[in-house]
Amino acid sequence: MRKITIFGGSGFVGRYLVQKFAEEEDLIRIAVRNPIAANFLKPLGEVGQISLLQASVLKAESITKVIEGADVVINLVGILYEKGPQTFEAIHVEGARLVAKISAELGIPTLLHMSALGANENSRSHYASTKARGEEAVLKEFPSATIFRPSVIFGPEDAFLNRFAEMALISPFLPLIGGGKTKFQPIYVENVAEAFLKASFMKEAQGKTYELGGPKIYTFKELMNYLLKTIHRKRLLLPVPFGLAKLMSTLTQFFPTPPLTPDQVELLKTDTIVSSQALTAEDLAIFPSSLEALAPLYLNRYVPHGSHRD
Template sequence: MATNGRTVTVFGGTGFLGRRIVQRLRDHEFPVRIASRHPDRRRSQFGPHDSQLLFVQADIHDERSIANALAGAYATVNTVSLYVERGRETFHSVHVESAQRVAAEAHRAGVKRLVHVSGIGADAASQSRYIRARGEGELAIRAAFADAHIIRPAVMFGPDDAFLTTILHFLRRLPIYPMFGRGSMKLQPVYVEDVAEATVRIIERAETQPTIFECGGPRVYSYEELVGIVARQAGLAPILVPIPLAVWHALAWASEMLPDPVLSRNQVELMQIDTVSSPEMPCLAGLGISPLPVEAILQKMLSKCG
């Protein structure tokens, strides 16, 4: 594949956010390498053959395969995330050790831009193992690649997401909707396509000063308010019932025993804090992006969900 000095390697390029980043990079005419442990399984996600889109085998736990995926790249994006720990795949091994490994290999390879996807609320001092690993990962990345850019999205929504789609799933099946606690926690949902576009603009921008961007949507909701909006647009009128967070933790623990858990403990932990962007942090507007609100695409998601 001809690199023309602009090749971008995307780790996690087949995930919910990653594949949108790949598409946006191609829209901006960047050649892209999608680094994946099982590249042959994922080609069908990207439609017709594209000579400027290459799938390469890479394991974020293995330095050599990371180095091979980064050879000659201009930039790299790391969107790899973990929500349920299994075996050697722990929050620390993925969000700290592997993130640091990608950053170190990128620095060694002479990569000019590194964009790492973290999350609003990342905090190295948190009692939550998931949230703490996110924060520790940011520190490890900066130690290995001083000019790294970090994106912290709020909870992301869009077709085939695990957020609004899950809310809608239960609203349609349960006459009584169980809320996280009293539903008072604050959320600032951000459209996944806006985060993908922000990632590409960070790679394109002339400024190289390392920056943390907090990407939230245009409106802050309480969880109860957001559930109500989804229900009304779906033509539903459920009874919203507060459920103590201790109960949710127990349910999440049981769910994690399943092969495909519908709820994880880190999701419950995130619902215990407000995930709202800080006004002091650069955001989507600073990249020339006007974020779309939930209501703008909810109807499309409703029709797609049947």
């Protein structure tokens, strides 16, 4: 029975990883800032299989406590906007470095680290540049770490299709930032979880970076058209130039949960698709599921009158 520590286990992707590793009968420690709020994860395993421990990737002593004795450490922690001490630099670079450094010092055999497609040191998006510097810091401290770079991830709790579907419930239009030309390769959340699980058993995955994308590439506009068709709603798709989106985002960034920040506008300028020379999900013997097969199952709740009219 392996011991797995997961940072970020309470997030959207995290809960699927917890479930996948629980099916392997691994003992799982989930490192969360607020264990009580993460109690919903316990039923994903057998009694006593999942424990919730208080930790932050910003606090070295808390990291040491939750990874001591682990066979596999997984760091999923990431943020889309900054708040207080939760800055891109602190979470994506320094937090990632600390987890990797302490894992190496404690002789943890396997470290799996979550990054993102589009990670690029030279990006004008701080999300993307800090994700790249985080990868570098992790590999410097723990050269055999496995890095994952997914495109946008879809699934029942995603913050992408759900967010625009919610917007379509109340707005007569959906914005096409930058004209909606940016390309995405959405991957299903369970396929991402499978990638982590498979890599956790594979010596040959150590020190490698995997780019994770689904079977099809879409422009943002194609995704919005697909979404509207799926939820049976007609809305205007309104092109919003990047400059105007940036201006609007200087205001929306101050919302308690910002719908758009200037950094996200920068991020939207770059395609997030798997590059031709990259190792991919297929190299882990995973054949990603299609958006069309799965998204309607959870987008159903946005269809007028609550059910599909086929």
